[in-house]
Each structure stands twice: as C-alpha cells, then as structure tokens.
Amino acid sequence: MRGFVRRSRTILAAVLIAAAALPAASGSAEAAPQRVVSMNLCIDQLAMMLAAPGQLVSVSSLAQNRRLSPMAEQAVAHVPNTGRAEEIYLLRPDLVIAGTYTPQATIAMLHRLGLRVEILPPAEDFDAIRAQITRLGALLERQAAARDLLARFDADLAAARAPSGRGRAALYYANGFTSGPGTLAGSILGAAGYDNIAADHGISATTHLPMELLVMARPDRLITGATWPGQSQGEAILDHPALAGIAPTERQVTDRDWVCGTPFVTRAIRSLR
Amino acid sequence: MVLRLSGLSVTRRRRPVLHGVNLALGSGEFVGLIGPNGAGKSSLMEAALGLIPFTGTSSLAAMPADRRARHATYLPQSREIAWPVSVEDLVALGRIPWPGGGRSGEDRAAIDAAIARMGLEAFRKRTALRLSGGEQNRALIARALAQDTPMLIADEPIAGLDPAQQLACLRLFRDLAAEGRTVLASIHDLGLAARFCTRLVLLSGGHVLADGPADAVLGDDLLRRAFGITVRRVETPDGPAILPV
Amino acid sequence: MRKWSVTLSVLVGALFLASLLTGPAGLPAMDSLRALAFGGDGPIPIVMREIRLPRAILGLAIGAGLGLTGAALQGYLRNPLAEPGLIGISGMAALGAVIAIQTGLSLAAMSALPLAAMAGATAGVALLVALAGPRGGSVTLILAGVAISALAGAGTALVLNLSPNPYAANEIVFWLMGSLADKSMLHVWLALPPMALGAGLILSVRRALDALTLGEAAAQTLGISGTGLRWRLIAGTALVVGPATAVAGAIGFVGLVIPHILRPLVGARPSALLPASALGGAALLLAADVAVRLIVPDRDLKLGVLTAIVGAPLFLHLIWKTRSGGRV
Numbered sequence: 021m022r023g024f025v026r027r028s029r030t031i032l033a034a035v036l037i038a039a040a041a042l043p044a045a046s047g048s049a050e051a052a053p054q055r056v057v058s059m060n061l062c063i064d065q066l067a068m069m070l071a072a073p074g075q076l077v078s079v080s081s082l083a084q085n086r087r088l089s090p091m092a093e094q095a096v097a098h099v100p101n102t103g104r105a106e107e108i109y110l111l112r113p114d115l116v117i118a119g120t121y122t123p124q125a126t127i128a129m130l131h132r133l134g135l136r137v138e139i140l141p142p143a144e145d146f147d148a149i150r151a152q153i154t155r156l157g158a159l160l161e162r163q164a165a166a167r168d169l170l171a172r173f174d175a176d177l178a179a180a181r182a183p184s185g186r187g188r189a190a191l192y193y194a195n196g197f198t199s200g201p202g203t204l205a206g207s208i209l210g211a212a213g214y215d216n217i218a219a220d221h222g223i224s225a226t227t228h229l230p231m232e233l234l235v236m237a238r239p240d241r242l243i244t245g246a247t248w249p250g251q252s253q254g255e256a257i258l259d260h261p262a263l264a265g266i267a268p269t270e271r272q273v274t275d276r277d278w279v280c281g282t283p284f285v286t287r288a289i290r291s292l293r
Numbered sequence: 294m295v296l297r298l299s300g301l302s303v304t305r306r307r308r309p310v311l312h313g314v315n316l317a318l319g320s321g322e323f324v325g326l327i328g329p330n331g332a333g334k335s336s337l338m339e340a341a342l343g344l345i346p347f348t349g350t351s352s353l354a355a356m357p358a359d360r361r362a363r364h365a366t367y368l369p370q371s372r373e374i375a376w377p378v379s380v381e382d383l384v385a386l387g388r389i390p391w392p393g394g395g396r397s398g399e400d401r402a403a404i405d406a407a408i409a410r411m412g413l414e415a416f417r418k419r420t421a422l423r424l425s426g427g428e429q430n431r432a433l434i435a436r437a438l439a440q441d442t443p444m445l446i447a448d449e450p451i452a453g454l455d456p457a458q459q460l461a462c463l464r465l466f467r468d469l470a471a472e473g474r475t476v477l478a479s480i481h482d483l484g485l486a487a488r489f490c491t492r493l494v495l496l497s498g499g500h501v502l503a504d505g506p507a508d509a510v511l512g513d514d515l516l517r518r519a520f521g522i523t524v525r526r527v528e529t530p531d532g533p534a535i536l537p538v
Numbered sequence: 539m540r541k542w543s544v545t546l547s548v549l550v551g552a553l554f555l556a557s558l559l560t561g562p563a564g565l566p567a568m569d570s571l572r573a574l575a576f577g578g579d580g581p582i583p584i585v586m587r588e589i590r591l592p593r594a595i596l597g598l599a600i601g602a603g604l605g606l607t608g609a610a611l612q613g614y615l616r617n618p619l620a621e622p623g624l625i626g627i628s629g630m631a632a633l634g635a636v637i638a639i640q641t642g643l644s645l646a647a648m649s650a651l652p653l654a655a656m657a658g659a660t661a662g663v664a665l666l667v668a669l670a671g672p673r674g675g676s677v678t679l680i681l682a683g684v685a686i687s688a689l690a691g692a693g694t695a696l697v698l699n700l701s702p703n704p705y706a707a708n709e710i711v712f713w714l715m716g717s718l719a720d721k722s723m724l725h726v727w728l729a730l731p732p733m734a735l736g737a738g739l740i741l742s743v744r745r746a747l748d749a750l751t752l753g754e755a756a757a758q759t760l761g762i763s764g765t766g767l768r769w770r771l772i773a774g775t776a777l778v779v780g781p782a783t784a785v786a787g788a789i790g791f792v793g794l795v796i797p798h799i800l801r802p803l804v805g806a807r808p809s810a811l812l813p814a815s816a817l818g819g820a821a822l823l824l825a826a827d828v829a830v831r832l833i834v835p836d837r838d839l840k841l842g843v844l845t846a847i848v849g850a851p852l853f854l855h856l857i858w859k860t861r862s863g864g865r866v
Contacts, residue, residue: 250701386751
C-alpha cells in the first residue's frame with residue numbers, strides 16, 4: 021500500500037516535472053531559481069504567495085493539513101514532501117528552502133548531494149514577517165511580488181490593530197504551556213490590544229506556566245490551543261474545571277492563522293475583537 | 294473414628310502413586326507411617342487433608358474447610374517460615390481457624406500453653422527465623438499445638454533434627470496420643486517408630502503392606518518386600534533397636 | 539504496632555497539609571485554608587479546591603493503594619521483591635488506559651478509563667500469578683515482571699505512536715513515570731470508589747496472608763482457600779492499581795520501599811504490615827509530590843523519577859540479599 025503511494029507520488033512528480041518545464045523556460049530573470057522546494061510549513065505559505073506559476077515545485081505535506089495551514093487548498097496544486105532528503109533530491113530542485121527546525125542530518129545530506137539549501141528562521145513578530153517576505157522575494161527573484169504582498173500586509177495590519185488596554189489575556193496550550201510577548205502568538209495578542217499575563221511572570225518565550233498561577237492571574241480572556249483528533253493527557257488540561265472557573269465566558273481557540281508568521285496573522289488579530 | 298480413608302487413590306503427573314488405601318484412625322493412637330521414599334506417604338497425608346486431588350473418600354477432606362481446620366492440624370515437611378515474625382506471632386497463627394481472631398482469652402490461653410509446652414517462653418519475642426533449626430521446629434510444633442485439634446498430621450517431623458530433638462518430638466507426640474488426640478506421622482527411623490508409635494502402617498508402591506503393632510509390621514519378610522533390605526533387631530530395655538544391614 | 543499507626547497517621551496528616559500548602563502561587567497558609575474550607579470570591583478558592591485539593595487527595599489515595607498492594611503482593615508471593623510497578627501490573631494498567639483513551643472509549647464514557655486500566659492490571663497480575671505464583675522463586679518473579687513490563691511498555695508506546703494526536707506520542711513519559719499535576723476532582727471521583735473497593739478486598743485477606751507465612755499447604759489446613767485468596771488478591775490489586783494508574787500513570791517502587799522500611803518497625807506479619815504500608819505509601823507519595831513541586835517548581839517533574847531514585851538502590855540491595863541466600 022505504502023509502496024503504491026510512493027510510486028504514484030513519483031509518477032505525479034514526473035508529470036509535474038514535465039509540466040513545469042514550460043513556464044520555467046519563459047521566466048524573466050536568468051538567475052531566478054526554476055524548481056523550488058519548500059520544506060517548512062511557514063515558508064510554504066509565503067512561497068505560494070510569492071512564487072511565479074510553476075516555480076514552486078513542492079511544499080511540505082503539512083501545508084495540505086487544514087488544521088495547520090490556511091492555504092491548504094492552494095497547497096494541493098504542489099507535490100507534497102515529508103522532508104526526507106531522498107524525496108527532496110528526486111524532485112531535482114535548484115533551490116531548497118528549509119526552516120531552522122529542519123533536522124540537521126537532512127540538511128547536511130542535501131548539501132552533500134550538491135543542492136542549494138537556504139535556511140530561514142521562524143518569524144516571531146510582525147517585523148520578522150516583513151523581513152521574511154522581503155528575503156523570500158529576493159531568493160525567488162520575485163521582488164515585485166514581495167513588495168505588493170508587503171504593502172497589503174502593512175495595510176491589513178494597520179486596519180487590524182486595536183488600541184491597547186482591552187484587558188488581560190492568557191494563552192494556554194496543551195501540557196500547561198503559555199506564550200509570552202516574544203512569540204508570534206504573543207505579538208498577535210498585543211496587536212489585538214491585550215496585555216499578556218505571561219509577562220507578569222517574566223515569561224517571554226513559550227514555556228510551562230503552572231495552572232494555579234494562571235488561575236491567580238485572573239485573565240479577562242483565555243485563548244487556548246486547538247485540540248487534535250484522538251486524545252492526549254496533555255490536552256486534557258484544557259478541560260480542567262479550574263479553567264472554566266476563571267474564564268467562563270470568553271474562551272477562544274488558536275487556529276491555523278496563529279501557527280505561522282505570515283500575513284494571515286492579521287486574521288488572527290481580527291478574530292480577537 | 295477421627296479419620297477414615299477408604300479407597301483412597303492418588304495420581305500425580307499421570308502416574309498412580311496411591312492405590313485404594315483404606316485406613317481408620319481412632320483417638321489415642323500415634324500412627325507411624327513407614328515405607329521407602331516414593332511409597333506414597335506424603336501423598337496419603339496430603340490427600341487425607343484434601344490438599345491434593347484424589348479419588349475415594351477421606352472423612353477429613355469431606356469436611357468444610359473451617360471445620361476441618363478445627364479438626365486436624367498439619368506440619369508439612371518444608372518447615373517454611375516466610376517472614377521474620379516473632380515466635381509469639383508464629384504460634385498465634387494456629388488460632389486462625391478459631392473465632393477469637395487470635396485475641397480472645399481462649400486464644401491467649403492456647404498460645405501460652407503451646408509456648409510453655411514447647412519450652413519457648415524465653416524466645417517468645419524473638420524472631421523465629423533467627424533461631425536454630427531445632428528451635429524453629431519447636432516453634433512450628435507449638436503453632437500446631439495452638440490450633441488445638443483432635444488430630445495432628447506430621448510429614449517427617451524428625452527429619453533433620455539432632456537425636457535429643459528427635460526424642461523430644463516423638464515423646465511429645467506419644468504424650469498427645471496419651472491425652473486422647475490422634476497423631477499420624479511419617480517416620481523413616483524404623484527403630485524410633487517402633488519405640489514410640491502405638492501402631493505402624495507400612496506403605497510400599499502405593500499399597501498398604503501391613504498395618505498393626507510394630508512387631509507385626511516390622512517382620513523380615515515385609516521389610517524385604519518394602520525396602521529391599523534385611524534388618525538386625527536388638528532388644529534393649531527401652532524397646533527394639535533396628536539396624537539395617 | 540498501635541504506636542506506629544498513630545505516628546504514621548500524624549505524618550500522613552502533616553504531609554497532606556503540606557501538599558495543600560505547596561504550589562507555585564505561594565499563597566498565604568491561613569488564607570488558603572480559609573478559602574479551602576469556606577470558599578468565597580476570587581481565584582484562591584478555585585486554586586485550593588479545584589487544583590490543590592484533588593492533587594493532595596490523589597497523592598494520599600494512590601500512595602496508600604500502592605503501599606497496600608505492594609505489601610499484599612509480597613505477602614501472597616512470599617517475596618519482598620514483589621511490587622505492582624516493578625512487576626508490570628502498573629504498566630499493563632497504563633496500556634489499558636492508553637487503549638481506552640486512544641480508541642475514544644473514554645470519551646464515550648468516562649468510566650471506560652479506569653475500567654480499561656483495571657482490565658489491563660487484571661491481565662498483568664493474573665499473568666504474573668500464573669507465571670510466578672507462590673511456588674515460584676525470586677528469579678521467576680523478576681523475569682516474569684521484566685517480560686510483562688517490556689510488553690506493556692512496548693504496547694503503550696505503539697498505541698501512542700499510532701495516535702493521530704501530536705501530543706500523544708510524548709505522553710509515554712507520563713505513563714511510565716507518573717504525575718499528579720493538574721488532576722481535577724473528576725479524576726478523584728473516577729478513581730476513588732474502585733480503589734476503596736479494592737482496598738477493602740485486600741484487607742479482607744489479611745489473615746489468610748498471615749497463614750501463608752507457613753507455606754501454602756499449612757495455610758490451607760488453617761482453613762484458607764487457595765483459590766478464594768488468589769481471586770480476591772488479583773481483583774483487589776487490579777481495582778487499586780488500575781484506577782490509580784489511569785489517573786496518575788505508573789509510579790514505581792512505592793510498594794517496594796514502604797513494606798521494607800516498615801517490616802522491622804511494625805512486625806513482618808502481613809496483617810499488621812498491610813494497613814501500616816497503606817499509611818506509609820500515602821506519606822511517601824505525598825512527600826514525593828511536595829518535593830517535585832519544590833525541586834523544580836516551573837516544570838512537571840515526574841513522580842516516578844523521585845520514587846525510583848529512592849527505590850532502585852533498595853531494590854538492588856534486596857536482590858543482593860536474595861542472591862546471597864539471606865532472608866529479608
């Protein structure tokens with residue numbers, strides 16, 4: 021069964037290679053990469069927004085996951101990859117873009133195979149998103165598209181931002197984790213006008229916050245992590261009666277717009293209104 | 294009758310070890326069960342107590358468990374003491390079948406009497422496992438006495454004891470019989486068995502070869518058939534001494 | 539004996555109070571207790587009643603259950619190395635719980651969680667009794683325990699890895715090491731009734747376990763039914779260890795350490811050791827649960843880590859004594 025899936029993927033890849041040859045030939049800049057593979061969910065999205073038709077060969081399989089990716093529909097048009105060096109190589113890319121958390125062994129193998137690999141860090145705030153768009157535009161030789169996207173993002177962001185002082189909010193995920201102001205989720209919270217209670221405890225990044233500290237902080241608004249199919253002890257904490265006790269009315273769940281530093285964060289900000 | 298076995302047969306690992314044994318024991322008897330290794334002595338006692346499956350009938354095994362525990366006590370050959378309990382606590386285990394839970398006045402009296410009879414007063418609070426083998430054996434017998442049953446069944450009670458302990462043990466059993474209790478014990482020392490038991494049962498190959506007073510059971514012919522040996526009998530003032538030759 | 543039960547009860551009471559008063563929020567003791575007793579507005583009653591109280595109750599009950607079942611299994615197998623965590627009973631309970639969670643059974647009915655854990659524990663203890671029953675020696679017991687633990691651990695990891703939930707795979711640590719963090723009163727109501735029933739069953743065979751001191755045959759002639767004792771012990775152990783593991787994961791060594799420490803103090807008689815071990819187990823687990831909150835307050839250090847640090851050297855010591863033929 022699995023062998024069949026792989027074979028059919030290989031066939032699909034071959035068809036796409038043949039199809040990709042046409043638009044690539046009519047590309048404008050000589051130096052522009054013609055066969056780009058993205059290995060990271062967040063890069064996937066920005067790359068799909070910026071790439072010329074046919075330029076982006078493959079995106080990570082996560083990009084098709086509706087729980088994680090706001091661009092799941094668009095991602096179907098690309099070959100999904102699961103991040104293994106072998107399948108990346110067989111796609112014959114001239115540029116591979118990976119994230120900071122892509123396994124080192126895979127990156128090293130891709131280098132050994134002679135591929136050009138660019139590693140982009142995750143964008144944890146709005147400036148980083150802007151920088152990421154510009155950087156990716158340069159890598160793809162799509163500077164004009166990047167400028168357009170940036171302009172739209174800035175306008176959306178300005179429109180979505182709310183004045184501060186709307187109250188205190190807490191982010192709470194499985195296993196009792198919270199995100200401080202130094203994270204993307206924290207930035208979204210701040211842009212929506214909320215003070216993050218994680219800051220009261222000196223938390224800047226994403227880390228464990230004991231539930232009783234959360235209860236003692238009495239947030240006005242509680243935003244919890246999305247729960248997944250199947251069950252886990254880690255997520256069971258979100259059903260703890262003490263949480264219902266502190267934030268009975270205002271409870272919101274982080275969705276796919278919160279996952280990545282992309283222009284979709286403006287939707288996440290608006291969702292907090 | 295204190296114990297009646299009829300047609301008692303036992304099969305162990307598909308091998309028959311006891312063939313239709315009939316035996317009746319009355320009060321005041323000290324019955325020595327003799328016979329070579331593998332004759333079925335242990336199987337007979339275990340089946341009589343209902344510890345192993347058997348066919349035929351045993352008046353003891355037929356009793357409900359709680360009544361049986363107040364009718365017969367058992368000293369297994371293993372002399373196991375699993376935990377470092379005090380002598381007093383060990384002896385008190387004999388009171389489990391009785392309603393007092395080990396704490397009633399009757400229980401206390403039975404425990405004290407058993408400890409006194411076995412001369413264990415000095416060891417009362419000592420940990421049984423730290424005593425010598427002979428002392429441990431006395432503590433285990435005291436445990437059986439505390440059970441206060443009309444019948445005592447003992448599997449090789451004098452095996453591994455020094456001569457003084459052997460004599461003390463057999464004297465006790467003889468005294469118990471004289472008090473009207475019934476004792477059934479397997480014994481390998483034919484001379485001691487002849488001296489102390491009121492009756493001997495010779496077992497061989499799962500059959501009762503002879504049953505009666507020592508003189509009748511320890512005949513040359515029977516012993517040759519059972520053990521494949523001849524013995525020399527020396528009469529002494531204390532009874533016959535029997536030497537295998 | 540009586541003296542020790544009073545001392546242990548006082549210790550358990552003090553540690554229960556310490557458990558209630560320990561937490562990252564650093565609440566004033568008097569305010570906390572007032573909020574616990576009388577409620578009121580604000581977050582303190584929620585912290586005390588919904589977070590700390592269930593944690594303290596579960597620490598007490600699960601510790602007591604593990605101490606009790608450890609002492610009972612040792613008495614039945616006549617082996618001081620027996621312990622529900624080490625010989626795979628907790629592991630099998632965890633496997634049952636994980637299966638109930640990942641198949642969605644526990645979502646359909648909350649009671650499926652402790653029931654499945656009990657089924658797992660029953661399988662574990664029955665397998666163990668069959669393999670290393672009272673006639674089996676220490677080597678058989680430990681080997682059977684290693685095999686059952688390995689099987690249960692592998693099964694648990696497999697089920698968790700097959701889960702569609704990204705958090706499930708990381709839960710293996712919880713199931714292997716155990717934790718009381720962030721358990722609610724719901725867990726208390728789920729676990730306590732079957733555990734109380736199991737404890738009652740186990741305490742009902744106290745005298746029978748005493749009789750087993752003399753060996754199986756002598757115990758039977760004292761009126762003890764071998765099969766009756768076996769089934770009560772298996773059912774009692776499963777009723778205690780199953781729900782305990784379902785809510786707190788597998789916590790090892792409590793049932794090993796406590797009877798070993800208490801045997802010289804209260805006497806080796808199982809009937810005296812059983813209730814004392816329940817108190818001792820409660821004290822140990824409450825102390826461990828206070829300690830994990832004090833050592834690394836901002837992280838969820840697993841309870842089994844602490845109990846293993848205390849218990850594993852003792853386990854080695856016991857194996858050494860068994861090896862050299864000494865009695866424990």
